[in-house]
Amino acid sequence: xxxxxxxxxxxTRRTLLDRGRLRFAADGYHDVALADVAQSAGVTKGxxxxxxxxxxxxFRSVVAEVQQxxxxxxxxxxxxHDDPWEQxxxxxxxxxxxxxxxxxxxxxxxxxxxxxxxxQWRAMDEQASARHLAEALKTLITSGTIxxxxxxxxxxxxxxxxxxxxxxxxxxxxxxxxTQTERALERLLDGLRPxxx
Amino acid sequence: xxxxxxxxxxxTRRTLLDRGRLRFAADGYHDVALADVAQSAGVTKGxxxxxxxxxxxxFRSVVAEVQQxxxxxxxxxxxxHDDPWEQxxxxxxxxxxxxxxxxxxxxxxxxxxxxxxxxQWRAMDEQASARHLAEALKTLITSGTIxxxxxxxxxxxxxxxxxxxxxxxxxxxxxxxxTQTERALERLLDGLRPxxx
DNA sequence: CAATTCACATACCGAGGGTATGTGAAACCG
DNA sequence: CGGTTTCACATACCCTCGGTATGTGAATTG
Numbered sequence: 001x002x003x004x005x006x007x008x009x010x011x012t013r014r015t016l017l018d019r020g021r022l023r024f025a026a027d028g029y030h031d032v033a034l035a036d037v038a039q040s041a042g043v044t045k046g047x048x049x050x051x052x053x054x055x056x057x058x059f060r061s062v063v064a065e066v067q068q069x070x071x072x073x074x075x076x077x078x079x080x081h082d083d084p085w086e087q088x089x090x091x092x093x094x095x096x097x098x099x100x101x102x103x104x105x106x107x108x109x110x111x112x113x114x115x116x117x118x119x120q121w122r123a124m125d126e127q128a129s130a131r132h133l134a135e136a137l138k139t140l141i142t143s144g145t146i147x148x149x150x151x152x153x154x155x156x157x158x159x160x161x162x163x164x165x166x167x168x169x170x171x172x173x174x175x176x177x178x179t180q181t182e183r184a185l186e187r188l189l190d191g192l193r194p195x196x197x
Numbered sequence: 198x199x200x201x202x203x204x205x206x207x208x209t210r211r212t213l214l215d216r217g218r219l220r221f222a223a224d225g226y227h228d229v230a231l232a233d234v235a236q237s238a239g240v241t242k243g244x245x246x247x248x249x250x251x252x253x254x255x256f257r258s259v260v261a262e263v264q265q266x267x268x269x270x271x272x273x274x275x276x277x278h279d280d281p282w283e284q285x286x287x288x289x290x291x292x293x294x295x296x297x298x299x300x301x302x303x304x305x306x307x308x309x310x311x312x313x314x315x316x317q318w319r320a321m322d323e324q325a326s327a328r329h330l331a332e333a334l335k336t337l338i339t340s341g342t343i344x345x346x347x348x349x350x351x352x353x354x355x356x357x358x359x360x361x362x363x364x365x366x367x368x369x370x371x372x373x374x375x376t377q378t379e380r381a382l383e384r385l386l387d388g389l390r391p392x393x394x
Numbered sequence: 395c396a397a398t399t400c401a402c403a404t405a406c407c408g409a410g411g412g413t414a415t416g417t418g419a420a421a422c423c424g
Numbered sequence: 425c426g427g428t429t430t431c432a433c434a435t436a437c438c439c440t441c442g443g444t445a446t447g448t449g450a451a452t453t454g
Binding site for chain 2: 399400401402403404
Binding site for chain 1: 225226227307308310311315316319344346347349350351353354355356357358359360361362364365368374377378380381382384385386387388389392
């Protein structure tokens with residue numbers, strides 16, 4: 001059972017990421033002691049610092065993984081449609097549901113912007129999921145489905161709307177809240193289409 | 198110049214709030230040492246704990262004050278119009294500009310939700326400003342200006358959209374970004390009006 | 395004027411992030 | 425195959441900082 005060093009290293013890193021994700025999601029970044037994460041991973045703080053350099057470094061790696069997952073989930077939902085407008089709607093709906101995962105809610109939507117700083121959070125979010133949104137909007141503008149306009153402000157508005165709504169939905173016990181939010185969001189999106197008059 | 202005890206107490210409390218607001222806005226909650234706030238206010242930690250019970254307690258009081266200010270600014274902007282639809286637009290535009298104040302940006306929009314917890318932050322935000330938004334939407338629904346629909350999901354979506362946009366605007370150096378965001382937001386709001394077909 | 399209140403100051407504790415250094419097994423090299 | 429080096433951690437330690445327990449002197453009260 002003598003694992004090679006690289007294997008052992010990778011295994012330790014993976015376990016730290018997994019346990020960190022669990023603890024961060026459950027208690028929030030600032031209420032989690034790095035020593036506890038390490039212990040629950042069967043190692044000590046030394047290992048964590050060796051791999052990630054700091055508590056924030058471990059957190060950043062966890063954030064990156066969770067963001068990748070969310071991005072893929074949204075992209076997969078969109079890919080099941082052909083019409084770009086339907087792709088946008090499907091992606092938005094998929095995102096609204098992601099807040100139900102405590103890791104997404106607590107880590108991505110709540111702690112990440114303050115722990116990593118808003119700029120870095122935005123850059124990572126951009127790369128993982130907001131990029132899809134921006135590209136979808138560009139496509140719809142090119143095809144004339146929505147009015148010609150700058151994409152970035154619109155992306156920020158919609159991204160923020162969905163982030164906050166996802167947070168709210170995760171705390172709401174109204175079973176109709178999700179459907180109602182989807183409908184409200186679609187009404188807002190309708191405003192982007194050229195006026196029929 | 199022997200101030201009465203009540204006066205001295207009030208003065209100390211006020212200074213702590215002012216200095217705390219400055220420090221929290223500049224460095225963020227977790228990078229601010231309570232002892233530093235106290236020292237910059239000419240007292241020690243003991244005074245701060247006597248008045249606010251904890252570091253989070255001082256922060257909560259600062260948040261409440263800043264939220265009140267924002268709420269009043271938004272309400273004032275809306276009050277300069279008569280038409281409810283124009284009131285909504287004016288309130289939204291006013292809110293988008295508030296992020297330029299570091300106290301609003303860092304304290305209200307970034308730190309408050311994680312430090313106080315999302316539930317408490319939402320409750321305070323509701324009372325200070327989101328309430329205005331919800332009531333404006335209700336009015337517009339009653340008058341038939343926008344389609345009949347549940348108000349709460351829509352409020353969350355719009356509140357989140359404006360929060361995020363305000364954060365982005367505060368970091369953007371594009372002088373046209375504000376106007377563009379206002380226009381995009383108005384397009385989204387247009388989607389709430391009954392379809393003309 | 396004595397007793398009491400209270401708005402702080404002072405001293406201290408414990409938790410936790412970070413660092414410097416030790417260590418033993420795997421990898422490398424002749 | 426034996427010595428050397430590397431490196432993935434463990435151990436011990438420091439320092440900051442939030443919180444608490446207690447002291448104190450001036451304002452207040454009776």
